[in-house]
Amino acid sequence: MSKSENTPTPLLPFSSDYMEGCHPAVLTSLIRTNLEHTFGYGTDEYTASAKEKIRLAAACPDADVFFLVGGTQTNSTVIRCLLRLWQGVIAADTGHIATHEAGAIEAGGHKVLTLPHSLGKIRAEAVDRYVNDFLADGNHAHMVAPGMVYISQPTEFGTLYSLKELTAISDVCRRHGLFLYVDGARLAYALASPMNDVTLADLARLTDVFYIGGTKCGAMFGEAVVIPDPSLLPHFFTLIKQCGALLAKGRLLGVQFDTLFTDGLYEKIGSDAVGYAARIQDAVKACGWPLYLDSPTNQVFPVLTDDELCALEKEADVSFWEKADEGHTVIRIATSWATTEADVEKLIALLKTIRK
Numbered sequence: 001m002s003k004s005e006n007t008p009t010p011l012l013p014f015s016s017d018y019m020e021g022c023h024p025a026v027l028t029s030l031i032r033t034n035l036e037h038t039f040g041y042g043t044d045e046y047t048a049s050a051k052e053k054i055r056l057a058a059a060c061p062d063a064d065v066f067f068l069v070g071g072t073q074t075n076s077t078v079i080r081c082l083l084r085l086w087q088g089v090i091a092a093d094t095g096h097i098a099t100h101e102a103g104a105i106e107a108g109g110h111k112v113l114t115l116p117h118s119l120g121k122i123r124a125e126a127v128d129r130y131v132n133d134f135l136a137d138g139n140h141a142h143m144v145a146p147g148m149v150y151i152s153q154p155t156e157f158g159t160l161y162s163l164k165e166l167t168a169i170s171d172v173c174r175r176h177g178l179f180l181y182v183d184g185a186r187l188a189y190a191l192a193s194p195m196n197d198v199t200l201a202d203l204a205r206l207t208d209v210f211y212i213g214g215t216k217c218g219a220m221f222g223e224a225v226v227i228p229d230p231s232l233l234p235h236f237f238t239l240i241k242q243c244g245a246l247l248a249k250g251r252l253l254g255v256q257f258d259t260l261f262t263d264g265l266y267e268k269i270g271s272d273a274v275g276y277a278a279r280i281q282d283a284v285k286a287c288g289w290p291l292y293l294d295s296p297t298n299q300v301f302p303v304l305t306d307d308e309l310c311a312l313e314k315e316a317d318v319s320f321w322e323k324a325d326e327g328h329t330v331i332r333i334a335t336s337w338a339t340t341e342a343d344v345e346k347l348i349a350l351l352k353t354i355r356k
Contacts (some may be wrong), residue, residue, distance in 0.1 A: 011317040012347050017186065017217075017298060017336035023218035023269060027260040030220070030252070038251045047254025053261035054212065054224055056243045059201035064227040067253035068245050071185045072101045074223045075209050079148065080108040081233060082179050082209065087147030090127060092117035094156050096183060098288070119293055122154030124168035131176045149173050152183035153198065153210075154190045158277075158295030170206040170356045182210035186297065188217035188337070192270030195296035204228045209298055212257075218269045218337045219256040221294060227316045251302075273298040273335040276344045280333055283348040286354040292321070292330045300333040311354045316347055 013019055021027065038044035053064040068074045075097050079089055088111035097105050098112045105112050115122045115130060124297050127149055134140050149169060155159050161169075173180040182203055188219040200230050203210045204226060214222040227233055240246045247253060260266040277298045284302045286289060292301035303324050304312065309331060312318065335344070 009315075011313075012315060012331045012343050013315040013317055013339075014335065014343075015319045017189075017334050018216045018271070020336065020338040022144040022220040023260070023265070023337060025265060026219060026256050026259045029198060029255050033251070033255050034253075040248050041246060042250030042254060044251040044254055046251055046258045048318055050224070050254045050256075050258035050261060052224060053258065057200050057261055057266075058226060058228075060204035060226070060228050062228075062291070063204060063231060064075075064230040064233070066225045066227075067241065067247070067250065067257060068211075068223050068225060069221055069253070070215060070224060071183070071213065072104050073097070073243075073245050074225060075101065075150075075183060076104040076108050077240060077253060077330065078181060078209055078211070078225060079105055079110060079150070080243060081236060081239045082181070083110050083147045084151075088113045088144040089148040089150050090115060090122070090130060090146050090178070091150040092120060092122045092155070094120055095150060096148055096152060096156060096185070099156070112150075113144065113146055117155075119159045120157035121159060121161060121165065122149075122151065122169075124165070127178075128172045128176070129167060131172075131178070137263070146176075147176060148181055150181050150183065152185065152199045153203070154186050154193075154295075154297045154299075157301065158186075158189075158297040158299035159196060159293070160190055160193060160196055160296055163202055166198055166206055167200065173208075174196060179208040179310045180206070182207050184211050185213040186216050187211075187212040188211050188266055188270035189274055189298040191267050192274045193296045194274075208232060208314065211268070212252075214256060217266065218260055218335070220252075222253040222256055224257050239297055241327065269337045270298065273337055273339055276335045276339050276341070277333075279344060279345060280335070280351075283351055287351055289351075289355065293350055294323070298335045301330055302333070303328050303330050305329075308354050312350065315350055 090113045093114040115126050157210045212224040281300045289302045319331045319332040
């Protein structure tokens, strides 16, 4: 028997959007600059160029821009540096910092103050009510004070905050003196969605800090933290170092984001992924499977029987989301910038076969 006959057929890759390396243009740039001698810690010319391109894209010429390696590292660093010792951060109970970051925020000394979600989102009214109830409590001096609101765009469910919703949350935060921080781990897919009406410039105008995700959006690794008002965190570079989040070979981050923000690549990179996810979602509906919810970005959430899931997992790599009931499971099918039309067609054909 030949070696090829012993090699199992690869599963169709739909478990997440960070399983591939990086966009070919990014890899080309990394290879081209690999042997260059540049200054470290992000003081190189490529990082400077990336910062300027991001400022231009966000219509925020005075913003500070910093590059970190990963999402959890970025969230924990930003939140730790913004909050005072007695403060916590308001987030949806499904928010990434509340569920899948291993208690990183709490380990940094700050409590995550969760609110019930609606399609992965929190409402301005709920934030306002939480703060008012806190202040009205005669024992609030003994309690963790809300100091920040954390949201993600898109949410963990692939849903989007509209400009109206984001503006309302921003208004509440400013009225109560809370920081507004937006996690943009999958921001490219939000920007590419036909349902989106929030731009980078809107984020710069309405938030105190936001980050532009690279790890899930075409970079090998890296996230770009944007601080529209540099006076907010004047010593952030030093604080990044203190948090163990400063990459000595900072050029590797700068080169990647300089490429992603050349010729609008970042805002284009999610288009195919969003379109492919829409096709898969339509196929799921056509097959008669219920959806946990409708997602307008790059994630699809069908509800399968456990037997159907067992059959699907023999040929496709998908993510467990949660148990719907004793006999049904919610799964996540995720597309990415690297998803191919051929794999989408194979997955749709597989879904039709399983649902017969």
